[in-house]
Amino acid sequence: xxxxxxxYLYKIICIVTIAAGIAAIVSALILDFSGSKSNIRGPMLLxxxxxxxxxxxxxxxxxxxxLINIVFLFPLVFAFTVTVIIPFMxxxxxxxxxxxxxxxxxxxxxxxxxxxxxxxxxxxSFVITVIFTVCNMLLVNLLAFMLALLCTSKVRGRNFYRAxxxxxxxxxxxxxxxxxxxxxxxxxxILIPGSLSMLADANLALVAIxxxxxxxxxxxxxxxxxxxxxxxxxxxxxxxxxxxANGFQTLRKIKVPxxxxxxxxxxxxxxxxxxxxxxxxxxxxxxxPSRILNGKAIQATEFLALNIYKTxxxxxEYALGQTKGLVFFIILAIISLTQVTIRKKKEVEL
Amino acid sequence: xxKWKKIVAxxxxxxxxxxxxxxxxxxxxxxxxxxxxxxxxxxxDSSAESTAAESSTESGGGEIRLVNGKIEIxxxxxxxxxxxxxxxxxxxxxxxxxxxxxxxxxLKGYLAAGNMPDMYVFGGEGDYNTWKDYMADLSDQPxxxxxxxAYKTSDGKVVGFPYAVEGYGxxxxxxxxxxxxxxxxxxxxxxxxKEAFEKIDSMxxxxxxxxVCSVAAESGQMYWSTGxxxxxxxxxxxLDRSDxxxxxxxxxxxxxxxxxxxxxxxxxxxxxxxDKNTLISGTYDDQLALWAQxxxxxxxxxxxxDPSLPDYNVSFDSGIAPLAIMEEDTDGILxxxxxxxxxxxxxxxxxxxxxFMNSLxxxxxxAECLVTDCGMISxxxxxxxxxxxxxxVSLMGWVKAGKTYSWQWSKMPEGIALNATGVIFESFAKGDxxxxxxxxxMGTAVSDYAK
Numbered sequence: 001x002x003x004x005x006x007x008y009l010y011k012i013i014c015i016v017t018i019a020a021g022i023a024a025i026v027s028a029l030i031l032d033f034s035g036s037k038s039n040i041r042g043p044m045l046l047x048x049x050x051x052x053x054x055x056x057x058x059x060x061x062x063x064x065x066x067l068i069n070i071v072f073l074f075p076l077v078f079a080f081t082v083t084v085i086i087p088f089m090x091x092x093x094x095x096x097x098x099x100x101x102x103x104x105x106x107x108x109x110x111x112x113x114x115x116x117x118x119x120x121x122x123x124x125s126f127v128i129t130v131i132f133t134v135c136n137m138l139l140v141n142l143l144a145f146m147l148a149l150l151c152t153s154k155v156r157g158r159n160f161y162r163a164x165x166x167x168x169x170x171x172x173x174x175x176x177x178x179x180x181x182x183x184x185x186x187x188x189x190i191l192i193p194g195s196l197s198m199l200a201d202a203n204l205a206l207v208a209i210x211x212x213x214x215x216x217x218x219x220x221x222x223x224x225x226x227x228x229x230x231x232x233x234x235x236x237x238x239x240x241x242x243x244x245a246n247g248f249q250t251l252r253k254i255k256v257p258x259x260x261x262x263x264x265x266x267x268x269x270x271x272x273x274x275x276x277x278x279x280x281x282x283x284x285x286x287x288x289p290s291r292i293l294n295g296k297a298i299q300a301t302e303f304l305a306l307n308i309y310k311t312x313x314x315x316x317e318y319a320l321g322q323t324k325g326l327v328f329f330i331i332l333a334i335i336s337l338t339q340v341t342i343r344k345k346k347e348v349e350l
Numbered sequence: 351x352x353k354w355k356k357i358v359a360x361x362x363x364x365x366x367x368x369x370x371x372x373x374x375x376x377x378x379x380x381x382x383x384x385x386x387x388x389x390x391x392x393x394x395d396s397s398a399e400s401t402a403a404e405s406s407t408e409s410g411g412g413e414i415r416l417v418n419g420k421i422e423i424x425x426x427x428x429x430x431x432x433x434x435x436x437x438x439x440x441x442x443x444x445x446x447x448x449x450x451x452x453x454x455x456x457l458k459g460y461l462a463a464g465n466m467p468d469m470y471v472f473g474g475e476g477d478y479n480t481w482k483d484y485m486a487d488l489s490d491q492p493x494x495x496x497x498x499x500a501y502k503t504s505d506g507k508v509v510g511f512p513y514a515v516e517g518y519g520x521x522x523x524x525x526x527x528x529x530x531x532x533x534x535x536x537x538x539x540x541x542x543x544k545e546a547f548e549k550i551d552s553m554x555x556x557x558x559x560x561x562v563c564s565v566a567a568e569s570g571q572m573y574w575s576t577g578x579x580x581x582x583x584x585x586x587x588x589l590d591r592s593d594x595x596x597x598x599x600x601x602x603x604x605x606x607x608x609x610x611x612x613x614x615x616x617x618x619x620x621x622x623x624x625d626k627n628t629l630i631s632g633t634y635d636d637q638l639a640l641w642a643q644x645x646x647x648x649x650x651x652x653x654x655x656d657p658s659l660p661d662y663n664v665s666f667d668s669g670i671a672p673l674a675i676m677e678e679d680t681d682g683i684l685x686x687x688x689x690x691x692x693x694x695x696x697x698x699x700x701x702x703x704x705x706f707m708n709s710l711x712x713x714x715x716x717a718e719c720l721v722t723d724c725g726m727i728s729x730x731x732x733x734x735x736x737x738x739x740x741x742x743v744s745l746m747g748w749v750k751a752g753k754t755y756s757w758q759w760s761k762m763p764e765g766i767a768l769n770a771t772g773v774i775f776e777s778f779a780k781g782d783x784x785x786x787x788x789x790x791x792m793g794t795a796v797s798d799y800a801k
Binding site for chain 1: 360452454455458461462476480568569570571626627630632633636764765768769773774776777780782783790791794795798
């Protein structure tokens with residue numbers, strides 16, 4: 001009976017600690033939001049949180065285990081909420097207003113969304129980004145797979161090739177962009193006398209960005225293919241060899257099916273990355289050159305990410321930029337979720 | 351044993367939460383310097399001296415912070431700030447943003463974080479509209495009567511401190527012009543330019559040049575040269591400094607077809623005699639190198655290229671000629687303050703900021719800092735220090751003679767050159783569209799953008 005009383009007292013102390021902690025946190029937050037400059041609100045918040053966590057931790061109850069789990073999850077959940085969830089919610093809200101980065105004066109509803117889809121530059125950016133994404137995905141994967149085959153074959157110096165193809169990926173996109181801009185503007189016009197810079201022609205400029213992007217990214221994807229190909233069991237390859245399969249047959253009937261999963265990963269990785277292309281686009285062309293469409297001049301290589309950036313930063317229309325960013329997010333989310341679904345299906349089959 | 355584990359677990363959990371909350375709650379602190387460097391921008395802030403800052407507050411001098419938008423004069427301003435601290439005991443922290451950093455965006459971040467500088471740079475009407483609620487009224491400052499280029503709002507209030515005057519037109523290589531027998535003073539209308547261009551073009555091999563003009567009209571990185579600067583002549587050339595006819599029309603989404611046609615005539619002439627590769631795909635460096643190496647006679651840039659000239663070992667003399675787009679004589683170049691400093695109206699050190707501005711505007715050391723060290727033109731009439739670099743001297747001549755037109759282009763809707771008009775200039779330069787199309791497309795682009 002005495003022990004029971006002690007437990008009871010102990011529980012009360014814990015509950016009091018928790019209550020005091022909550023009170024401290026709430027008053028600290030109230031102080032903060034009311035604009036008070038008092039210096040105690042920081043320490044108060046800290047002490048409150050410590051008291052709260054300590055109280056929960058020591059609280060004897062049936063669900064002690066779950067409570068502990070929550071306490072340990074708290075730092076992660078807190079960080080995620082503060083850095084992702086809250087800004088995301090605010091972003092959705094701002095996209096419905098005329099926010100300029102500092103404040104908003106009115107609530108616009110869906111006007112930003114309507115404006116966005118009815119402006120030609122955005123629709124054009126959308127189309128050109130899709131074209132770029134598809135081309136880039138095909139090129140990168142094709143090249144990367146061929147390089148991977150080369151680097152897993154018995155060719156002399158394959159480790160050197162492997163490193164060499166990977167190096168472009170280690171250089172930052174902005175640096176690469178300016179280097180290649182120089183090459184397109186200065187070197188190519190000397191190599192092909194009388195020609196004008198590729199970056200001055202609307203279609204060739206897109207090809208130029210594709211070239212650089214493929215060159216930069218193929219080495220990285222190659223590494224993933226290399227690991228895939230290396231994981232193909234040797235015994236199967238030997239068995240096929242004994243059965244008299246030639247190299248092409250081995251590739252088509254054994255290697256490719258065995259690394260189907262790698263293909264899914266690589267295709268979606270390039271898909272998402274090409275869609276998000278910004279740094280090369282920014283450094284090589286920054287949207288130039290011009291293209292005449294329906295009697296209006298527009299920038300021919302302004303991809304979605306760059307379009308969003310320019311809308312928010314140079315036009316100072318943060319709300320519209322936020323709206324475009326949100327649509328951008330939804331598209332990327334759809335792509336990524338598709339990938340997850342496909343992979344799950346594959347895993348079940350395996 | 352188990353008890354120890356428990357204690358360790360608690361300690362870890364506590365430390366994790368503590369470290370998180372410590373990040374979140376520390377916004378009231380007045381120690382700005384540590385936060386600035388964390389912002390990820392190219393801040394050349396003097397955060398290393400933060401300990402010195404603390405000691406100076408003890409001496410009662412106070413401390414102010416200035417966000418400067420011209421990275422080129424960062425060193426010079428810091429040197430001046432040191433001298434100023436010795437004299438007055440007030441520490442001025444210069445924080446320079448530049449090299450492609452989005453200044454307005456960075457400032458928005460500072461404002462949201464409660465970390466606004468006491469003084470900050472802003473660059474025209476767009477910025478003013480964004481920041482007008484955070485600017486102190488400077489109308490009663492002593493330097494206001496000493497300058498023509500302070501930032502005045504539509505109701506006549508002064509909110510921007512000018513720290514420089516910049517000017518542009520068509521900058522020429524005086525040696526080449528002299529050899530070709532062209533008098534730069536005669537370049538005051540489109541026909542004079544036509545004759546001069548033709549004459550120089552016919553003597554290219556004699557003069558050792560590859561083209562007459564160095565112009566860059568690519569829309570991705572040179573939009574500001576065409577869409578802002580050159581287009582500025584359409585808005586202001588030949589007009590009184592207070593005449594806002596064409597900029598007012600543009601803000602309403604209208605353009606004057608006659609004037610635009612005249613402007614297009616001049617543009618066509620300029621593009622026709624420009625180096626083709628630089629015109630359609632050149633960067634600023636390409637454009638500058640071409641002219642500075644003596645391969646062209648003209649360049650469409652202003653006095654800001656002065657500091658770059660020693661890099662090319664430029665030995666020739668140079669000057670600025672008017673962007674005379676019309677048939678009538680317009681004898682003057684476009685000169686104005688490129689940006690201004692505003693005082694944060696909710697900052698606690700407003701008086702210290704006013705004092706610092708006054709010292710820059712009215713003292714000998716201030717003038718030396720702006721003119722001699724930074725290589726700029728002082729916007730203040732009372733300044734006696736003379737510039738030494740060639741284009742600054744030329745600009746000074748125009749300013750002294752009162753032959754300047756204002757930079758109405760800085761009142762255009764934000765981002766119009768990058769997002770709407772720059773591409774039209776590029777298309778025209780490439781020959782994709784003709785003069786009539788240029789005029790109509792400029793008209794529709796402006797009306798679409800201004801809406």
